[in-house]
Amino acid sequence: MIRKTYISAIVVLMTTFAYAGGYRVALQGQKQLGMGHTGVAVINSAEAVFFNPGGLSFMDKKVTLSAGVSPTFSHIHFQNSEYGWSTKSDNPVATPFNVYAAVKLNDWMSAGIGVYTPYGSGVEYPDNWEGSHLVNNIELSAIYIKPVVSFKITDKLSIGGGPILAIGSVNFNRNIDRSTTNASGERANVTIDDSGVVAWGYSLGLAFRPIEDLTLGFTYKSEMKMKAEDGKADFRNVPSTAPGVYDGVTFDATLPLPAELAVGASYTINEKWLVAFDYNRVYWDAYESLNVYFSNGTESHNPRNYKNSSVYRFGLQYMASERFTIRGGYYFDESPVQAGYFAPETPRNDSNNFTGGLTFQVSERFAIDAAFLFVHFDEVDASYDHYQENGQNVPFGGTYKNNAFIPSIGVSYGF
Amino acid sequence: MKKNIKLLALIALGLAACEPEFDREVSDSGFYSAGDADFSNYVAVGNSLTAGYADNALYVQGQRNSYPNMMAEQFAHAGGGTFTQPLVDDNFGGLLLNGTQIADTRMILEFDADGNPSPVNLDETPTTEITNTLEGPFNNMGVPGAKIFHLAAEGYGNVAGVGSTANPYFVRFASSAGTSVIADAAAQNPTFFTLWIGNNDILAFATSGGVGEDQAGNINPATYGSNDITDPNVFASVYNSLLTALTANGAKGAVANIPDVTSIPYFTTVPYAPIPMDQATADQVNQGYAEYNQALSLFVFLGAIDQEEAQRRTINFQASTNNPAVIEDEDLTPLQNPLTGEDIPNLRQTTAEDLIVLTASSFIGTTVGGDPTKVNGVSVPLGDQWVLTPEEQELVANAQTQFNATIKGLADQYGLAFVDARAMLTQVAETGIPYDGGMLTSTYATGKAFSLDGVHPTAKGYAMIANAFIEAINQTYNSTIPIVNPGTYPDVFVK
Incomplete structure (x- = not known):
């Protein structure tokens, strides 16, 4: 009962979170995060609800629970030497979370549920900064609720899957252009805000153990489209050429949550060592343009033109003792952003990611999981060339350098 | 436990402070040079x-x-x-x-x-x-x-x-x-x-x-x-x-x-010929300037002005959307009626060489005291302050x-x-x-x-x-x- 209360408190409190360019947030489990967020073929906790529902029925324990949170400290630094511009973001600390439960119903069937936050973005620049016509601040979030069921077909093969319910919200403010102010000198801007946007999708998974020490995994998650309808659009300080044009405006917009494919392998070298590799393919080409249609007839078209991207993950686990398990990992995360589309709301170039983690087994049933992720982006000269003024493209660019530090802490329980 | 919380808070602070640095920051001294100048004051x-x-x-x-x-x-x-x-x-x-x-x-x-x-x-x-x-x-x-x-x-x-x-x-x-x-x-x-x-x-x-x-x-x-x-x-x-x-x-x-x-737009916005007019109005206005126009040929005959100046001073409105305005120009030859000694006004219509000031845009075409026969720039000449000749x-x-x-x-x-x-x-x-x-x-x-x-x-x-x-x-x-x-x-x- 106490536990239940805790979990719902976490769900309620931690609805703001962020980070990661593109807006994918790969922080879905403390054990797996420690191993470079591999896990398609690692089946040792309820985190498999996310990583591979197909593998759940391979689990030994009857009940497994895990929950965690990953406070994200992200930074964006921008400069442009032609004009002497220098700006640092003041991103809020985001708190992606994850809660999983899995139950072994019988020898060949398991069920589970997960609540987690795979997408989000929380970027906050100083108001009216040099790129304020593209973004002042943005907060995107999507909470996934994912019930799954898994069947063991044979001793070597298990499959699973289930529907996904996504609940999203968006709050995005930017100036309407690079220079317009009202008579008092306050910049004209618009905030679009919507929450409770719902989308449905599904996930499928498969786990295969050709020999006892080798596990292969495969998962697929469908694309979902978050459609905001009749959201609130709040225009401020806009000089008016006709009265009432900017009063009580609403907006429609669609944001795709791309489909994702993952394949992976894990190998138990001996009693102490486990090694895992994952390959993720994210079908970002679904994100062509962020188009916002306002009820007053104005439209905002923001080409994104993302490309499909890959993530290469590598992880190691070492069971030092009965009480301690140590993990390490690395992954290379390709950016979906193409040249000329580097928008400051998701300023993402390729990143090198380093992870570490440990589990402390407090008792036979109860463990504390901790992990750490450092996201390193190389300094990059980039621009967004598709903002238009008077019908011509006005590039906005410079040099960006970003990073993120993400400690992650969780608990797991199993018997 | 308390200690742990403090430690966690400390770590959190540390993480928040780890901001990315560029190889060369534009805000670093030395990125831009003052050269031989000193901009301190x-x-x-x-x-x-x-x-x-x-x-x-x-x-x-x-x-x-x-x-x-x-x-x-x-x-x-x-x-x-x-x-x-x-x-x-x-x-x-x-x-x-x-x-x-x-x-x-x-x-x-x-x-x-x-x-x-x-x-x-x-x-x-x-x-x-x-x-x-x-x-x-x-x-x-x-x-x-x-x-x-x-x-x-x-x-x-x-x-x-x-x-x-x-x-x-x-x-x-x-x-x-x-x-x-x-x-x-x-x-x-x-x-x-x-x-x-x-x-x-x-x-x-x-x-x-x-x-x-x-x-x-x-x-x-x-x-x-x-x-x-x-x-x-x-x-x-x-x-x-x-x-x-x-x-x-x-x-x-x-x-x-x-x-x-x-x-600057102050001189280039109002066209030199800003006055629209139909034939009936043009005839009526021209009637009002007939005496002045006739007098000009007399002064040519008297040798007070040459044919060119008489041409320049002749007032003529047409059925057109862009008639030049009538102005007073102090640089025209001063003329007196040889019989009465009365001053003849220094009037002419604007040409492409004249610059009409921006503020004239809300003055040309207005009437004096609401009298429809007294239209500024037409029947009432524009004063010196409206035109740079x-x-x-x-x-x-x-x-x-x-x-x-x-x-x-x-x-x-x-x-x-x-x-x-x-x-x-x-x-x-x-x-x-x-x-x-x-x-x-x-x-x-x-x-x-x-x-x-x-x-x-x-x-x-x-x-x-x-x-x-x-x-x-x-x-x-x-x-x-x-x-x-x-x-x-x-x-x-x-x-």
Whole structure:
């Protein structure tokens, strides 16, 4: 009962979170995060609800629970030497979370549920900064609720899957252009805000153990489209050429949550060592343009033109003792952003990611999981060339350098 | 457990502080170079252009977007110090003297119910009381309305002289009643300065339609009227004394010359032939001028004027959308009726060589006292103040040529950076100057370079000027000051 209360408190409190360019947030489990967020073929906790529902029925324990949170400290630094511009973001600390439960119903069937936050973005620049016509601040979030069921077909093969319910919200403010102010000198801007946007999708998974020490995994998650309808659009300080044009405006917009494919392998070298590799393919080409249609007839078209991207993950686990398990990992995360589309709301170039983690087994049933992720982006000269003024493209660019530090802490329980 | 929480908090703080650093930060000292210049104490001297005046008023936002302030922000990348400005009290514009309004609020574009824009004065009461004097010194010593000799005039900031020998804008921030602009500027021991002055020495004459006098040959400015053209020798000697004062401590600096009056929308917006008319009205109007036209052939016969002048003076309206306006031109030959001795009016119609001032747009076509037969510019000739005639333009151009020769000569002599503002604004007027969001042209309101008064630049226009200064400074002093981006500054304001 106490536990239940805790979990719902976490769900309620931690609805703001962020980070990661593109807006994918790969922080879905403390054990797996420690191993470079591999896990398609690692089946040792309820985190498999996310990583591979197909593998759940391979689990030994009857009940497994895990929950965690990953406070994200992200930074964006921008400069442009032609004009002497220098700006640092003041991103809020985001708190992606994850809660999983899995139950072994019988020898060949398991069920589970997960609540987690795979997408989000929380970027906050100083108001009216040099790129304020593209973004002042943005907060995107999507909470996934994912019930799954898994069947063991044979001793070597298990499959699973289930529907996904996504609940999203968006709050995005930017100036309407690079220079317009009202008579008092306050910049004209618009905030679009919507929450409770719902989308449905599904996930499928498969786990295969050709020999006892080798596990292969495969998962697929469908694309979902978050459609905001009749959201609130709040225009401020806009000089008016006709009265009432900017009063009580609403907006429609669609944001795709791309489909994702993952394949992976894990190998138990001996009693102490486990090694895992994952390959993720994210079908970002679904994100062509962020188009916002306002009820007053104005439209905002923001080409994104993302490309499909890959993530290469590598992880190691070492069971030092009965009480301690140590993990390490690395992954290379390709950016979906193409040249000329580097928008400051998701300023993402390729990143090198380093992870570490440990589990402390407090008792036979109860463990504390901790992990750490450092996201390193190389300094990059980039621009967004598709903002238009008077019908011509006005590039906005410079040099960006970003990073993120993400400690992650969780608990797991199993018997 | 408590210890752990403290530790966690400490770690969290540490993580938040780990911000990414560039290999070379633009904010690092040494990224930009001051070259041979020292920007630590920059003082800007000049007139309304230096003050950031726009839309026929001085208001806070305009001051923040003055070209010296933009430059100072860029100088700050290379050792520039703080830059203070005598900010007015509001964004309305306009001034009060002992509670009485003495200057209009700023102009702003207002759209009527049909969506047609027109420039109007902002419907607010000014709050800037000039007797509330500010504690200086101020790096921006731009004084709207100042002519060259005003900068050296003692008592120019004495409130008792407002309306005659003093300037209300300088009253606000003069260090004492008896001081001069240049004395207050030099007292700050600038390490770097800009001087852009002389525009009003021709512009006041031009914008008043040439009602003043050309004072060439009169070397006593105290005797000048407010709309007169300054004597070139007075100009040269005062300019030299200003530079002597500003460079007394070895300061380096930049100066700019004076643009053509024909490059500003104030003179290029109203066409010379602005009057539409149908045949019946034309016949009626021509009837009214028949006697005058006949008299002209008589004066040709008498040898008082030649055939060419008679042609020029003949009034003829047609069924057309663009008839020239009737004006009074003091440069026409004065004529008297040989029988009565009565003066014959000096009338003619405008030609493509005339420049009709912007403010005439709301005057031409109006009636006198509501009498439909007394239409300004048609049956009632426009007075001298509405038109800058070719003869008046020549006076302006002559003075400008001499002033600009003085500025260039002294810039070279003192080794200063020189900005050819004339060439730049000619380019704006003729082809436009591109920026990353379009083209800055001198077309009224929509050209984005000039504010609604048709004389002073918009902030975008001032940004273009700041860049011209920065480029000249970089070239002269081997500095690497970054330019500003005009596209990020506002232009014309809509209500």
